[in-house]
Amino acid sequence: MSRLSDKVCKLAGAGWDWLTPRWAGPKQAADFLNKPLPRNVGWLHTLGSLLLVYILFQVLTGVLLGFYYSPSVESAYESVSYIREELFLGRFTANLHRYGAAFIIVTVFLHLLRSFFLGSYKKPRELLWISGLMLGVLLTLFAFTGQLLPYDQRGYWATVVGIRIASSAPGAGDTVNQLLTGGYGDIGAVTLSRFYILHVSVLPLVLFGLIGLHLSILQKTGSSGPSDGSTPEPIKTFFPSQAVKDVLVAAGGAMLLCVVAALVTSQDTGPANPAAGNFVPRPEWYFLSHYEILKMLPGHMQVIGTFVLPNILLAVLMSVPFLDRGPDRHWKKRKFWVIAGALVTFTVAGLTVQGILTAPDAGAHVSADAAALSPVEHGRLLFSEKKCIQCHTIGGEGKDKGPDLTHVASRLRDDFLPAWVRNPRNFKPDTDMPAFEGTEDELDALVAYLLTLE
Numbered sequence: 001m002s003r004l005s006d007k008v009c010k011l012a013g014a015g016w017d018w019l020t021p022r023w024a025g026p027k028q029a030a031d032f033l034n035k036p037l038p039r040n041v042g043w044l045h046t047l048g049s050l051l052l053v054y055i056l057f058q059v060l061t062g063v064l065l066g067f068y069y070s071p072s073v074e075s076a077y078e079s080v081s082y083i084r085e086e087l088f089l090g091r092f093t094a095n096l097h098r099y100g101a102a103f104i105i106v107t108v109f110l111h112l113l114r115s116f117f118l119g120s121y122k123k124p125r126e127l128l129w130i131s132g133l134m135l136g137v138l139l140t141l142f143a144f145t146g147q148l149l150p151y152d153q154r155g156y157w158a159t160v161v162g163i164r165i166a167s168s169a170p171g172a173g174d175t176v177n178q179l180l181t182g183g184y185g186d187i188g189a190v191t192l193s194r195f196y197i198l199h200v201s202v203l204p205l206v207l208f209g210l211i212g213l214h215l216s217i218l219q220k221t222g223s224s225g226p227s228d229g230s231t232p233e234p235i236k237t238f239f240p241s242q243a244v245k246d247v248l249v250a251a252g253g254a255m256l257l258c259v260v261a262a263l264v265t266s267q268d269t270g271p272a273n274p275a276a277g278n279f280v281p282r283p284e285w286y287f288l289s290h291y292e293i294l295k296m297l298p299g300h301m302q303v304i305g306t307f308v309l310p311n312i313l314l315a316v317l318m319s320v321p322f323l324d325r326g327p328d329r330h331w332k333k334r335k336f337w338v339i340a341g342a343l344v345t346f347t348v349a350g351l352t353v354q355g356i357l358t359a360p361d362a363g364a365h366v367s368a369d370a371a372a373l374s375p376v377e378h379g380r381l382l383f384s385e386k387k388c389i390q391c392h393t394i395g396g397e398g399k400d401k402g403p404d405l406t407h408v409a410s411r412l413r414d415d416f417l418p419a420w421v422r423n424p425r426n427f428k429p430d431t432d433m434p435a436f437e438g439t440e441d442e443l444d445a446l447v448a449y450l451l452t453l454e
Contacts, residue, residue, distance in 0.1 A: 037242055041223045044118070047111040048218075049246035050253045052211070054104045057257065058142075061097040062200065069149070071196040073189050076151035077271040095261035101143045103257050105286040108136045116320070116341050119329030125221045126321035131214045133317055138207055145199040147284060148192060156272035158283045159187055159195075161291070168306040186274070186376055186452070274380055288355030289348045313344070379449025382442055391433070394453065402433060409451045417447045 068087065070079040083090040112132070115121060121129035148159040167177040182190030283291050293305040324337050331338045391402035408417075422443060424433040436443055 035219070035222070037223055041242060043245055043249070044114050045223060045242070046246045046249035047107055047114060050250050051104065051107045051111060053250040053254055054100055054107060054257070055139075055207075055211075057096060057254070058100050058104065059204075061093050061100065064093050065097055066200065071149070071192060073151060073192055073272070076149065076192060080150045080152075092261055095264070095266070096257065098266060099260050099264065100257060101146060102284070102286060103253070103260075104139055105143060107253075108139055112136060113341075113345060117331065117338060119324070119331075119334060120223075121321040122324070122327065122329055123321070125217075128214065128217045128221055129321055130318055131210060131217060133314070135207075135210050135214060137314070138203065138210060142199065142203055142207070143284065143286070145195045145203065148187070148195045149199065151192060151272045153269035153272055154267075156187060156274070158287075159191070161283055162287075163187070163191075165290075165294070165306040168303050170303065170307065186380075187272075285352065285356060289351035292351040292355045375445040375448040376452055378442075379445035379447065382438070382446045383449060405450065405453055407453060409453050417450055418443060421446060421450070 065083060068079055068083050068090075070076060080094065084094050085091070087093075115129065115132065144159075144162055147155040147162075149155070163177065163180050166180065167173045169176060180191055180194060181187065182194070290305070290310065293309065294302060297305045320337070324334060326333065328334070390399055393400050393404045394406050420427055421436050423435045424431050425435065436446070438446075
């Protein structure tokens, strides 16, 4: 046995000697493992490793799901249903990917809080902080683009709200809407295709680049020292003390994700139905704080919640290292920033809890203001709410008691539609179609939807 172990060690040593002059990887790995650390680095500094493990889980499960996923409006939902219902461990894999997104968002948030409250953004780690914020924004974009891919009701309507928010950007809103919807104004094959490409091709390339940048900056600047600003000689190296902590936390986090994926079942809301009038658009829970702010604002002030406040917050966070320039990182010497950070944290947490507790019933009707829908989207929902489909047909769906509306916009003048919808008996006294009962805004929304039926 000893001879075999000696041969293995000798072979490994020979391989190491051959590889070292040809590749910098072994030396970089050795330098990383032997990296000196300040005395205060411990369990709170394991969140970065945990986040990296969760990202690797997402990559692996995403590749596995991609083998069977079909990115088309006709078959996306069916392909996801096939994965979940028919494939061995398919439901578990899909749940790992779905819940993994939430675990990533939570870990990013905790990692950000740890860095902020411990003052880890101070000189010379300004770029480390900024690259970390960019990673956080990028990971939320992953979550946003991924929610549409199953093409179910929940993902579809959450994306409707998201695109509406993104399209509210002053000056760039129309361009963003064109980019995400292909100029059609609503979600369909083009949006699904573009979200799929962004999710599996464009964003991963940017992600891997940012991760490499973040780790290289960390390797250069090292971990932050004691909170009093002193810089004593490091008393330990990354391996083995901190490496063991990282492995334990990462293993525990991975096990927790696996338990949640195995035991927690998500509600199947059915395939995406743009005409569904009884499905309330709601984002995933980690976007609820933003959503609750929108619900508090009147329609003419929506841009404050959709664009102004988020960008102000991001700009302030990016500027923190240059505004809080003192060398001391202790919270007593940074009371303003600690109190401000605590207020923002509790506000976000409170709004999220409020959004969870006030979640409407599945059969509740949609509020256009609360959901921040576009006129076309609101009109589509009104068409269903008013039960117009019980008399009219669109694309073969509905009943033929009244005229087929599949191409109504190409048959009737734009200025005729509002008057006709408001009171059809003014044009055809013997019609069974009732007069429209609703506000002028609702009438405009319904007409806007009908004008898309060309």
